[in-house]
Amino acid sequence: MIPTPPNDLELEQIELDLFVQALRRRHGHDFSQYAPASLTRRVRQLVHDHRCVSISALTARLLHEADFVTQVVQGLSVPVSEMFRDPAVFRALREQVLPMLASYPQINIWQAGCAHGQEAYSLAILLEEAGLYERSHIFATDFNPEALQRAREGIYPARDAQLWSRNYLEAGGSQSLANYYSARYDYLKLHERLARNITFTSHNLVSDEVFCEAHLVLCRNVLIYFSNPLQNRTLTLFRDSLVRGGYLCLGLRETLEFAPVAADFSVLDAGRRLYRRYARGVAEGAA
Amino acid sequence: MTRPEAIAIGCSTGGFNALRVLLGGLAPDLPQTVLVCSHTGGSVALLCELLARHCALPVIEALERWPARGGTVQVAPGGYHLLLESDRRFALSVDRQVCFSRPSIDVMFGSVAEVYLAGAIGVILTGASRDGADGLAQIRARGGIAVVQTPVSADAAAMPQAALDTAGADHCLPLDLIAPLLNRLCLP
Ligand SMILES: C[S@@+](CC[C@H](N)C(=O)[O-])C[C@H]1O[C@@H](n2cnc3c(N)ncnc32)[C@H](O)[C@@H]1O
Numbered sequence: 001m002i003p004t005p006p007n008d009l010e011l012e013q014i015e016l017d018l019f020v021q022a023l024r025r026r027h028g029h030d031f032s033q034y035a036p037a038s039l040t041r042r043v044r045q046l047v048h049d050h051r052c053v054s055i056s057a058l059t060a061r062l063l064h065e066a067d068f069v070t071q072v073v074q075g076l077s078v079p080v081s082e083m084f085r086d087p088a089v090f091r092a093l094r095e096q097v098l099p100m101l102a103s104y105p106q107i108n109i110w111q112a113g114c115a116h117g118q119e120a121y122s123l124a125i126l127l128e129e130a131g132l133y134e135r136s137h138i139f140a141t142d143f144n145p146e147a148l149q150r151a152r153e154g155i156y157p158a159r160d161a162q163l164w165s166r167n168y169l170e171a172g173g174s175q176s177l178a179n180y181y182s183a184r185y186d187y188l189k190l191h192e193r194l195a196r197n198i199t200f201t202s203h204n205l206v207s208d209e210v211f212c213e214a215h216l217v218l219c220r221n222v223l224i225y226f227s228n229p230l231q232n233r234t235l236t237l238f239r240d241s242l243v244r245g246g247y248l249c250l251g252l253r254e255t256l257e258f259a260p261v262a263a264d265f266s267v268l269d270a271g272r273r274l275y276r277r278y279a280r281g282v283a284e285g286a287a
Numbered sequence: 288m289t290r291p292e293a294i295a296i297g298c299s300t301g302g303f304n305a306l307r308v309l310l311g312g313l314a315p316d317l318p319q320t321v322l323v324c325s326h327t328g329g330s331v332a333l334l335c336e337l338l339a340r341h342c343a344l345p346v347i348e349a350l351e352r353w354p355a356r357g358g359t360v361q362v363a364p365g366g367y368h369l370l371l372e373s374d375r376r377f378a379l380s381v382d383r384q385v386c387f388s389r390p391s392i393d394v395m396f397g398s399v400a401e402v403y404l405a406g407a408i409g410v411i412l413t414g415a416s417r418d419g420a421d422g423l424a425q426i427r428a429r430g431g432i433a434v435v436q437t438p439v440s441a442d443a444a445a446m447p448q449a450a451l452d453t454a455g456a457d458h459c460l461p462l463d464l465i466a467p468l469l470n471r472l473c474l475p
Contacts, residue, residue: 005373006429009401037370037378037398078382224351224367224379253364253379258352 015055016043022059027069029143030206031076033230039076046075070146077144079115082163083122083177085220086252087170090122092272093216094172097247098130101215107136110214110241112205112234113222114140117151117198118164122171123218124194125180129173133197139212141203151200154190161188205234210241217242220251220273232259239264244279291432291473292406293355294319295399297392297422299326299414301442303334305462307341309412310360312466315343319408319473321360322349324369324395326388326414331365338362351379363390370398386418396422405430408472410465412436414446417453424454432472434458434465 005013016039024030031039043055050071052058061068084090101107107127111120120140127133142148161177168177181188203211205222217238223231238248239261248265250273256262265275298305302325313321321344327334331348339346342360349361355375363369367379368390385391392411396419399407409426411419413436427433433456438444440461451459458468 005401006404035372035378037372038380038382041370041380041382041394080381080383221381224381228352251381253351253367255350255352 012040012055015059016040019043019055019059019062022062023069023072026063028207029069029073029204033206033227034225035227038225042076042078046072049075073144074146077142077147079142079144079147079150081115081118081221082160082167083118084164084167084171084173085119086272087167087172089220089249089252089272089274090126090167090171092269092274093123093249094126094130096269097216097249097274098126098132100247102130102132104215105135107132107216108212108214109136109138109216109218110212110238111138111140112142112203112217112219112238114142114151114200115144115147116156117154117200118156119218119220120151120198120200121154121180121190121194122168124198125168125173125177126171127197128194129175136197138198139214140198140200141211142200143202143204143206145202148200148202152195154192154195155187156190158183158186158188205237206230210237212241213243214241214246215243216247216249218249220249221254222251223254224251228258232261235259235261239277242277244277246277248275248277249273250275289405289430290475291319291408293322293399293403294408294410294469294473295322295324295396295426296410296412297324297396297414297419297446298412299388299392299416299418299443299446301413302327303337304442305412305436306338308462309410309466309469310338310342310344310346312463312470313342313344314470314474316358317344317470317473318357320355320357320375322355322369322395322399323360323362324390324392324419325362326390326392326416326418328365331362335362349377351377353377363395365390368394370394371402373402375402386416388416388418392419393422397425400425400429400431403431407431408434408469410434410436410469411447411450412462412465413441413443415443416446417449419446420449420453423450423456427454427457432457434460434468436465437461 435456
């Protein structure tokens with residue numbers, strides 16, 4: 001039997017509900033369907049970072065201070081990422097998915113939850129090395145405007161280079177990652193050429209609709225923050241964006257067992273979380 | 288007194304051997320949920336497989352959205368923080384590292400403290416960081432039981448020492464006595 005929560009947690013729960021309501025009613029950002037455990041951690045972190053005495057104090061600032069919402073969204077977004085994170089996945093994309101995409105005259109990729117752009121640029125490198133980049137377009141989206149701005153700049157702390165280079169090689173990279181950036185003092189800047197077929201743009205998975213026809217949707221480590229209904233809604237959005245036979249790539253530890261719409265996907269590589277939209281009935285696309 | 292419902296174990300450097308001994312000593316009919324957060328690195332799937340050879344309970348990786356199981360050891364996946372929702376389902380996060388770690392013991396213990404309250408037991412084993420000390424304090428503050436391996440008996444003393452300094456302990460024991468204690472506390 002699950003015991004009733006003690007007073008402090010119950011009180012915090014009420015404050016959290018009010019905070020979420022304020023954010024939605026005042027600013028149109030709806031976090032009501034995020035998974036509570038992580039959301040609570042992030043809101044507590046905001047309380048701490050902004051030296052508020054309580055979540056209610058945070059809510060008050062959110063309601064009365066004009067620009068405070070930007071910082072709140074920044075704090076609730078936590079755009080943590082890496083280039084070629086989980087190299088085995090990028091290797092599978094390189095070896096199993098890109099050769100299939102090669103049969104389309106124009107390749108559209110939707111990378112949802114792009115954080116600072118690390119995965120979008122990783123995809124660009126894969127496509128470049130496969131000779132497909134000229135006819136590809138990557139739509140990289142996030143709901144955090146500051147993260148999108150950083151993504152467009154493509155500048156990262158130099159200390160990340162070592163891990164990313166290792167990831168790149170483990171992902172089957174044939175050159176050196178250093179060929180794709182210039183190092184400046186403590187920073188590395190990815191070559192602007194890499195961004196030529198990437199559009200970084202705002203899209204909120206909670207409230208926005210399908211926005212492109214995609215042959216591959218990559219959305220990793222975003223759905224882990226969503227409750228089951230929101231996870232299912234988002235996967236429905238991906239299904240509807242994908243051409244029949246199109247590919248879906250999720251985070252390595254994401255589970256689909258609680259999403260009814262998962263029935264519309266077949267498993268390509270369960271271990272690497274690669275799926276395909278079923279090509280029901282009509283044989284369309286390259287599948 | 289509240290009967291324990293969950294045992295949360297944290298370890299780092301030297302953790303594999305410590306886990307082998309501890310999990311190996313748990314009673315086969317232990318009904319509690321057993322959670323492990325280990326910074327031992329490498330594949331968690333392999334870790335589970337190796338530990339399962341020494342443990343009478345099943346040892347599996349914790350799966351997001353699935354309910355925490357009783358009578359089963361569930362290990363936090365590498366690269367993710369492991370949390371529990373209030374309905375005792377697992378949740379994962381790739382938020383920033385805590386104490387230079389992800390998974391972080393502090394994060395898992397903090398969540399266990401809030402979900403299991405006085406029904407939680409926190410166990411800190413060998414390790415070279417101070418991860419887990421704050422989480423153990425949270426478990427204690429909510430009425431749970433804190434168990435710490437004696438620093439002298441640990442491969443790396445820093446983590447149990449930090450836990451003792453920050454949280455104190457209800458039981459501080461050498462490694463081989465921890466499983467028998469847990470069996471005593473947990474079996475009906
Ligand atoms: C943990 S990062 C994952 C980054 C990258 N995909 C990876 O796996 O390395 C999650 C990203 O999802 C974004 N995100 C969260 N909720 C979102 C939403 N409702 N719509 C769009 N993006 C969202 C966050 O802003 C953040 O940048």
